[in-house]
Amino acid sequence: MFDILLFLFESYFDIGSYPDHDKLTVKLSAAGFEEDDINQALAWLSGLQQLTRDAYPENINRSGIRLYTDFEEQRISPDGLRFLAFWEHNKIITPIEREMIIDRVLALDRKNLSLDKVKLIVLMVLWSQHEDLDPMIIEDLLTPVDAAHAH
Template sequence: MTENVLDVLMYLFETAGDDGVPPEPDREGLRDELERAGFRDREIDRALEWLDGLASRRADEVGEPPTERAMRIYGRDECIRMDTNGRGYMMYLEQIGILSAHQRELVIDRLMALDGEEIDVDDIKWVVLMVLFSQPGEETAYARMEDLVFEDRAWITH
């Protein structure tokens, strides 16, 4: 199996989404479930670290909100890993009100914490869903993002 951290996270997210509650907080139980699903120890450890990073950072801890005229300038490493399409998609999500500037920073932090060289728009969509799912009071933004994620995939199943 050639999975990566995002595959493990997506598996957890999709199984948590079935009953609408986050996965069991018992780390050993979670690890056992992931091993039974066929994931390797290295990816399981990295996914659990990624989740710990998400839990430790909240959107309201990022700092002062940017002014209306502020513009996000991506760093060199961010530009290397996230191409123009990805950065444009992040801006689009912010412009249509799915992400706040604080949430955008949390999403970027979690994207950069993923393994792999390139971050594509699909990776961004899934990480945005996971970040919104983890934040209380973001049900509307989550539902709008879920529509965007699954409307793009609808043609695949037909």
């Protein structure tokens, strides 16, 4: 499924959005993606489209430190949690965006989601919110963790 998300971002970033689900299914099938992966990605994207800033109380942006539940800590790797905290602390993402990212991580129902996958989810959430994404942020989010340590 993550390959599909990356494909969508790379294919439709300049346009700002991707086609409706029927057209997207055809395009993804033609690109060689498996039907199960396509269905999973489309369901995940549907949930992403339903996320809006208005769905979260504004006071989240003025709250203190976010404490994670045991369930959330099982789903997001320690590196992923540190990454989210660092980006929030440095005001790259807002607390509401953090909650949107956590929502999409939990929707995957996977344990110990790696930093690379968390970064791709961050990218998709910011893109879905029509953020004006700085090229340096995009590069950071798309650079695999192993490549970053090689320098």
